[in-house]
Amino acid sequence: MSTSLLVVQLFNGLQLGVLLFLVAAGLTLVFGVMDFINLAHGVQYMLGAYLAVAFYRLTGSFFAAAALALPASLLFGLAMELMVFRHLYARDHLEQVLATFGVILFLNEGVKIVWGAAPLNMGMPELLSGSVPLMDGLRYPVYRFAIIGAGLAVAGGLYLFVNHTRVGMWVRAGAANAPMISALGVDIKRLFTVVFGFGAMLAGFAGVMVAPILSVEPGMGDQVLILAFVVIVIGGIGSIRGAFLAALLVGVIDTLGRSFMTDALRLVLPPSPARAIGPALASMGIYLLMAAILALRPVGLFPTKGRA
């Protein structure tokens, strides 16, 4: 009984980790290449989910909605880059934080105006709505497996893209030393735009994937954004590999902590304080992890830059 619960929660943690990776990958690339803190990255995730719902209502098919929502979130990301973010690359981090904070306020409220403040729901594709038996008496929904599979596939694709293509090489070089590759004749402005749009699309993809299983509401991106920050800080800013490992770590630790912390505390504490402390400790878990890692390695597990 307990092992089956553990297996289920492990899969849930993996699923959360994969989603976090999709959001964190764009964030870490944008920061690594452009030295730009984009708080508005979580909003891209929210918009992905909203666009998926909107297109789902229009077409009635999940796959059509996903196919339409991806290019739409790409276009939106490119438009935002062109209108706002492009002018912020040269500014200092404080101003970037403030401006992108303004973008968050605007988009969260704008979504409320367009789609209302109430949470929206979206149907699951029939193809993926069943569940599969894992062991006897234990079934796990196919859709969550599909999320894990899609996320891992994107991670694999991203690995090939970053490590084995010319643009990927520029991205890695840009993360290590942007002025240098600019001096070597790479059009860094265009590279920035490409990376930004790509990151926005990845976050949008994560939003599309969660739309059928979570309620789609304003502000849903903020929580993910902060978790993604934790992920990229743990993984080392600018490192895709670090983001991947840290995302899985954070996803699994957060999920397991939430489901088992209270029971684990009950082994050493009487029940009532355990019930009181358990949830608090569980929600602090990943932040404590981050604090511990930063105390030992102030630039994360896989730093990309030579300088701190």
Added chain:
Amino acid sequence: MFEPARIASAAAAHLEALSFEERFAAGLLVLMALLPVAALALGGGYLLLIGERAMIFAIAAVSLELLIGVAGLISFGHAAFLGIGAYAAGILASHGHGTLSLALPAAIVTSALFALLTGSIAVRTRGVYFIMITLAFGQMAFFVATSLAPYGGDDGLTWPTRTLILGTRVLKRETVFYYVALACLGAVYLLAGRLVGSRFGRVLRGITDNERRMEANGFAPYGYRLTAYVMAGATCGLAGFLLGNQVEFVSPAYMHWQRSGELILMVLLGGSGTLYGPMLGALAYQLLEEGLARLTEHWKVILGPLLVLLVLFGRGGIAGAIERWRRGELTVEGLWAAVTASLRGAGASMVRRWQRAEVAARGALALAMPRCKAGWATIAAGSRRCKAALSEARVSLALLVDRSVTGALTRWRRR
């Protein structure tokens, strides 16, 4: 012995000795001190509440300015201290210990302890890592507050009453509370000013400017930064204590990360680098929020773009604008000229872009046209060749048929 003229001249002499910044701040505080009179005249107790709120946030903003402007540490989790101060006093009050001698020290010491704990890790990091780690610690405090089930959890904790002073409920009177908040703000401003001007403050600024040089001079940055972080946290805890007192309520929303963002906004709106700037920024933000909220329920839709514009064009915030105006760099004509110039520039760049796009399109067309023509000619030649081959084939087929028929006929005749 009472000689008003002498006192006035002495005050004037003191005023002369002050810098512009200090005179401005003093004027601001005097204005705030006169607000209750105005509120009495206008009959608006609501004005008083807004003023209290503005002053409380001004304390928080000044404490954040110590980090951002002086120590160069951009804290994105400063609202946590607001919540911690309010929770410490509120929890004491809910147990019946809401007296000034207990609640105020508890609020300040708890905030300082949290700052010491988190700061000892956060201050090791630099730049963006610091922003993110403070954000994460702020979230941590937020989640701890939401899981404080005995003290309201998500819903927050209602204080039984405002903090008792010497066992009396004197703080319940709004005017008294107002002047207590004002006195706190004045004390915080004075102390912060002394701190910035002290050796400690100058070392801190030196570290922000050039860490390596200060290290070479024998100063250990870690200790200075951590001390600044703890002081700022404790000061913000005082603001939290006042905020909780004002509404007699505390909830996790005090520590929401958007609140931290708003605090940064106040500092930058007012202008970092001065102490009166953040005070002014907190005041301006309260007025802005009130005004926009009256305009529309979705006031954040207006605030968001305003922030972006503030960052893109408003260098130095309000204090920066005042400074430029004092130096004569900022005049109405100059502003108008700048606006028209930038508009003209934008128009010109749009025209230029359009022209460039047109040229590019023409070029593409010019490049494509001959190819199109050549392609068409190839196709036409091919079809002509095809036709010729077809007619040739027809002729040869007819010839073949003819020949074979005549051959067969002659053979048949011969037989």
